[in-house]
């Protein structure tokens with residue numbers, strides 16, 4: 001690396017900051033290394049992302065490496081919701097050796113694999129990645145805990161609701177529509193063929209409580225209690241929790257609806273967010289966002 005004088009280094013910093021874009025909090029040393037850097041290891045990508053997350057790194061997190069290593073030099077990145085076999089094959093075709101999924105790789109929250117070692121499904125997936133030196137870094141907790149939740153930012157954008165969004169807020173006041181219109185809007189924007197709902201399709205909806213993913217019945221219900229929205233729009237919910245609460249609310253005459261987008265579609269915008277983040281901070285790195293879709297089909 002060429003040694004720069006104080007002056008030229010300052011010029012360089014100004015230029016690289018301009019390239020990287022306004023509105024970002026930058027450590028000057030980071031800007032310096034970002035501008036000069038041509039290759040990245042998995043660990044450097046992780047550390048740079050985590051450095052922008054308040055209180056990161058976390059002592060307890062599911063955002064660990066599931067296969068591969070920090071030392072791997074990254075040839076390309078695929079961001080997605082779920083690392084399916086199809087996503088792994090596409091990554092191999094794209095010569096991308098780092099996959100950053102939002103959700104588990106091995107079918108449970110902590111990605112426990114002790115009970116799966118001799119299972120053909122696990123083996124096929126694991127061995128394919130091992131053979132092609134793929135590294136998996138789950139990015140769930142960190143992207144959610146960015147200064148503004150990167151998943152929510154991504155999904156709000158996908159829904160075309162940026163104008164109704166207040167950073168940090170789960171409540172959006174959208175132009176008045178009925179539940180039928182709202183469902184059609186979401187189906188169309190997120191390309192979801194059908195969604196399950198509770199409530200009255202003719203109910204008027206303005207105040208939306210947006211909770212992507214599966215945050216759990218208790219949080220969904222306490223947020224409904226706190227905000228009293230017209231409609232909860234969520235990723236998914238156990239059938240015996242929030243849907244029953246919303247049904248009971250309707251049975252006593254409260255105008256309240258809920259719509260389940262499906263987990264993947266409700267958070268896929270977060271994987272686009274991670275892709276955009278990588279493009280911005282590591283412009284030389286080839287990055288692809290590939291939606292993994294929903295495993296559950298509709299017949």
Ligand SMILES: [Zn+2]
Pocket residue numbers: 102140144151212213267
């Ligand atoms: Zn999530």
